[in-house]
Every structure is written in structure tokens, then in C-alpha cells.
Amino acid sequence: MSLIGGIRPPIAVLSVLLLTLAGITALTLGKPAGVLVPKAVLTSQQYVAEDGAVALRTSLDESIRDLTNTATLFNEGQPVSADTVLDKIGNVYQKWRGTAVVEIKSGNLLAARGENVPLTAIDRSKLSAKDGLAPRMVRMDNGQTRLVILAVLSWEGKPQQLLVASSSLTFPGVSLADGRAIGVVDSTGQVLSSHGNLDTKRAQQQLKSFATAAAKKAEQHPITAKEPGAGGYTGVSGHLTGGAAQDMRTVGGYATLAAPVAGETTVASGLGLTVVTQVDVEERTAQLTRPAFGIAAAGALLVIGGLAVMVLLGTVQRPLIRLFLESRRLTRGDLARPVTVPKSGEAARVGAALERLRRQLQGAPADAEAPASRRGLGARALLAVCAVLLLAWSVPLMLVLNRADDSVRVPSQIVRDQKSRTATVSDRVRRALNEGHADLAAVAALIGDRTSAEDMKTVLERTVEDHDRYQSVYVLGADGTILAQAGSTPHHTAGKGPSTKSVEVTGEGGKTPVITATAEAPGRDGAAVVAEFRIEFLNALLGRQGMGDVRVLDAENRVIGGDAGYLAFQKAPSHLTPLLGKKDAYATVQRTGGTVRVAAVAPFTGGGEAKSLQWKVVSWQPASGLAIPEYSLQNRTVLAGLLGLTAAAACLGWLHIVVVRPLRELARQAEALAGGDRKTVLYPRHHDEVGAVARSLELIRQQLQEQRRGRDGGTRTPAGVGRN
Structure with missing residues (x-):
């Protein structure tokens, strides 16, 4: 047979x-589900750590790129004094803690701004080596750590100068509300920088414990550190569980600085840094089933x-x-x-x-x-x-x-994390637009000294090449004539002069919004440098794992961008209407028609040119996709039936x-x-x-x-x- x-x-x-x-x-459905900290809460801490790592890596890489590009633009112009260089940099960027210009040959300090730059950590004799200008981590006398960035200023007939800037290991835009703490850890487990709720000795000791554990886990390869097919963050990341005090337990997450594309590296991702977060959550037993x-x-x-x-x-x-x-x-x-x-x-x-x-x-x-x-x-x-x-x-x-109905309990920490992560994304978008305008202002400052269209085109082409946020950059005369252009064809109305708004949105009725930044070029009779942002650049800022659907809304609550599946200028979903009038970041659990979802809104806060847009970021995700006890039991029951x-x-x-x-x-x-x-x-x-x-x-x-x-x-x- x-x-x-x-x-x-x-x-x-x-x-x-x-x-x-x-x-x-009998083993899965009959096992008492006494869950103290739901898995969804632990996973959420991992996502928060990944958000912090993305923000820090982006900030450091942008600081390095901006200083290098600024030095290149200065080198292509006429020689200027060291004070002029630092003044122009200070007027355009406010990201560095301290800047200085040093004559390489003699070592004389020509100019300085902000806090004292640790110049003693720079060996001028090795600047010509392959990695002589590579950024380096320097520990200050006060115990804080700075990233020192170097670039060379070189003009014909003048001694070479070294442009130095120091940047702190901060997390731009990362919300640390609701008792959260965050820190930067090196490969040895030493805490280089910390922020947030670290007022108690227990919190400080817990962060050090998390730092040691995270540094050890960061030694893994990103592929082997994840379950097969997990995907997600390109670096090594995970969650940590600490000690408990009374009915509160400390949980956290960790994430290494990683390039946005798997297999690639950036300057910041090569520094061997890891981001660690921690927060105290309530322990609550959820007895859902009996054997x-x-x-x-x-x-x-x-x-x-x-x-x-x-x-x-x-x-x-x-x-x-x-x-x-x-x-x-x-x-x-x-x-x-x-x-x-x-x-x-x-x-x-x-x-x-x-x-x-x-x-x-x-x-x-x-x-x-x-x-x-x-x-x-x-x-x-x-x-x-x-x-x-x-x-x-x-x-x-x-x-x-074992159906989880609309009365299911969503852990409060999940709601708080949704709010803080939405606020982080909102600030990332605002800072990205401000950064794009600042880069454009730096270009405009140098364009003002150039007379030929060919020279202007060279600068614009380098700008488009160095900054993938722009799809088109052009110099627009006061009469609406395009004097020089690089990138794709501009969405410019013929005869229309430069806008008086630093950042604005046009293109209503089209397939995609047109986000433009305008910076006046000094000395060119009202001409300005205009850049159009790639909508893909904006949408890429929104694609964060574990947040559900994310949208950017304008002042009229119309969709400008999203992580996936949206129509430009369409109205926001109706279930978000109660949130749209909030002035500050806010999150809640919505229960409508048997559907339970966690939704959050975060309007633009802080300064910069993008604040005038009055945009807001909204996010929502169904609670059924979260690993909380009620839905986990329902999923196991459904799985048994499917089997x-x-x-x-x-x-x-x-x-x-x-x-x-x-x-x-x-x-x-x-x-x-x-x-x-x-x-x-x-x-x-x-x-x-x-x-x-x-x-x-x-x-x-x-x-x-x-x-x-x-x-x-x-x-x-x-x-x-x-x-x-």
C-alpha cells in the first residue's frame, strides 16, 4: 500500500x-493569564528608544553634513574673516554648542562663539591623514560628552583654517513627559548623556543597569538580533525589564544608532552609540481565564x-x-x-x-x-x-x-506613549522643515555674492545633490523670472515673484502638495532662492513602527502627507474630529461602533519658520493590534479554532x-x-x-x-x- x-x-x-x-x-487557553506588564507596554518602550535613536542619528548626521557643506560654500567664494564665518553660521544655524576657527599651521585661535570648544583634543598634525577630519567624541571636564566636528577653510593665498563645532548628545524633539528618562550609552556601557526623570538614586542606578545590558545586547548583529522575518528597525533594538518598587516596575528600551537603509552606514551610526530609555509603569494583574x-x-x-x-x-x-x-x-x-x-x-x-x-x-x-x-x-x-x-x-x-469587546482595557502607558511618540514625530517634521529653510538661507547668503548664472547653477546643483529633501532649487528674480535652476522642473507660476512666506504649501487640486521654502538672496534686488521639498521626504519622517496610521494636517485639517494610503488635501478622518481642536499634544482611547483605537494629536510647537504653518500630526491605531491580555487571549482562542x-x-x-x-x-x-x-x-x-x-x-x-x-x-x- x-x-x-x-x-x-x-x-x-x-x-x-x-x-x-x-x-x-489545554495548555494555552487553560493557562491563567496573570500579566503584570503587558507585552504591548514593553514593545512600546522599544519603539520609543528607536525614535530617540533616529532623532539623535539624524541630528548628528545633519550637524556634520551642514558644517561640511557650509565650509565648502565658503571655500568657493571670496575669502572672509573668521568672525564673518562664525557670524554667518550663527545667523543661519543654532544647533552647535560652540564654534571656533583655528589656523592650522600655527594653532592660533582666530574666532570663537558659544561654549569653549575642546581644541586640545584635536591633533593638527594628523589632519591630513585619511580620517584626520573625522568627527570624534570628547569628554569635557564637567563630565559631559561632546561630538566635535571638523571642516577645512581654504582660500588661495591664505593659510588654511580649521572650522570646529561641538554638538551635545541631545535628542531633538523627543518627548520626555510622564516621568520618562533617556540616555546615550557607548560601547562599554558608560552613560555619556542623560535627560529626563533621573531625580532619584534608584532611577540613576536603574539607568546604569539598563546601559550595561543594552551595551552587551548592542554587540549582536542586527539580523541575528531579531526573529526571522521581523524586519522593522535596521539596528539592534529591544526592551528591558528592571526592578519594582511597591506597585511600580521600571521598564525600558534600547536601540543602536543605525542608518535608515539596512547595510549602509553613516558617520553617526559608526560612533557605536546606543539609546536607552526607561519609565515606571503600574503593575496590574489581569486574570482573564481559568484553567x-x-x-x-x-x-x-x-x-x-x-x-x-x-x-x-x-x-x-x-x-x-x-x-x-x-x-x-x-x-x-x-x-x-x-x-x-x-x-x-x-x-x-x-x-x-x-x-x-x-x-x-x-x-x-x-x-x-x-x-x-x-x-x-x-x-x-x-x-x-x-x-x-x-x-x-x-x-x-x-x-x-473569549471575544474582546469595546470595553477592553488599554494600558494607560500605551496611551501616553502614543501621545509622546506623536509629539516626537511632529517635532521631527517641524525641525526638518526648519532645517531645510536654514540650509536654503545659507545657500542664499552665498548666492548673493555671485553674479553669473553659471556660478549660481553650480551652487544649486551641489545643494540638490547634498540634500535629498529638495526636488528642485532655483533662484527667482523679483519679476518672477527663474535666473538659475537645479533638480526637477519647478512648480512655478510664470511672472510670479518670490513669496513673502518662508515656508508655504501650494498645489491644491493636484495630486501632491507642493511645499516650498523661500530665502531672500542679499544684494540681488529682491531675488530669492526657492526650494521645493520632496513629498516623499516628508512622508518618510512619518513612517514609524508601532504608531499605526500617521498623517500631517494643515491649519484647515486637510491631509498634507502620510505614511501610507492617503489623498492630498482630503479632510481628516471623522473619528479624529474631537482631537483636532487641542492646543497641546493629546491622546485618548476611542470606542466607536465596537472598534477600540488609540488616537493622538500633536500640533507644531517651538520656534522656527515652520511654526507659521500651524500644522499638526495625528496618529491612530486599532487596539486589536496591540499585545494586551484581552486581545492576546482572543487571538489564541481564534488560533485554536483555525488550527x-x-x-x-x-x-x-x-x-x-x-x-x-x-x-x-x-x-x-x-x-x-x-x-x-x-x-x-x-x-x-x-x-x-x-x-x-x-x-x-x-x-x-x-x-x-x-x-x-x-x-x-x-x-x-x-x-x-x-x-x-
């Missing part, structure tokens, strides 16, 4: 699967499954095996004993046909009266009965039992394909053979019980043919003799 065919394997596999599923059901439920469900499955298997054994397997034995007996010539005919179904039809064939082998004519056939339920009907039995167990688990349904469909489908369909065809062929069809050859479909019966019927057909030929030959011989 075939190992995968026949009647026995499907029934045996079904029995094993049902027993296994009963055990799984009796899982045991009862497993017991019901054993009873129903046992009944289904008994039906298959008694009405399908045993009759088919008996037919196999009876057919082999007839082929061996044992015709004395009548065939034992099964009670019903296709097996009864085949058994009745075998009995008729036995009589025909004994000499009875093919048209002799056939014995009464007991039809009853066919094999397909029996499979349907078994399917109904198994569905009676699976369907309630999938659709009825039962899958086992039933697989095994009963296997039986139908391998046994039932061939058996129905065999019954038709057996009745035709018993009715006198001696020409149709019977071929077995599978090497199993049904195939064995088919082979026996074929042998019987051949015996009947030989019998008829012998009978016909005996009657023809006398007639032949008479004619001779």
Missing part, C-alpha cells in the same frame, strides 16, 4: 492532529474528535477493507461463500456488484436479477457529518468565545481526494461490470485499498471474458461440424 494513500493515513493523521490540538488548547476553560475546550475536542474518527473508522475504513478482502477472495476462485455486503454507501454498491459478479463466475447470466442495494449515506455525506462535528468545535472558538478547522479541512480533504472520489468512480464501474460491460478496462488510480479492489475487478472482468469465450466456442463447434 502507498504510504500517503489509502484509507488509514488520513484518519491516523487526523487523530494525531486532534490529540495534539487538544493538548495545545477550567482550556480543559473543557480540550475535553470537548477529544469527545467530538473521537466521535468523528469512530464514524470514519466504522463507516468508511472497515467496509472498504472488507471489500478489499472479499474482492481478493473472488479472484482466487473462492466462490462458494456469498460476498459480505456493507450496509450503505458506495461500499454497499461495490459489495452488491461483487456478489453479482460471484454469481456470474458461477455461471449465472449477466442480466440476472440483481439483489436489492442498500444505499443509505454515501461517503461524501459521512465526510460532511465529520466536518460538521469538527466545525461545531472550531467555529465557536473563532467567532464567539481545528485546518486539521479538519486537510485530513477530510485528503480523504475525499484519495479515497472518496476514486471509490465513487469504482462503484459506477463495478455496477457497469456486473451489468454486462466486459469491454471497459479498470485501471487503479492509487496503490491503496480502492486501487486493490479495482485490480481485483479487472481480474474478474478478464475471467468473465475467458468464460464467455469458452462458452461461445463450445456452442460454435457443433455448428461447424454440421456444415462440413
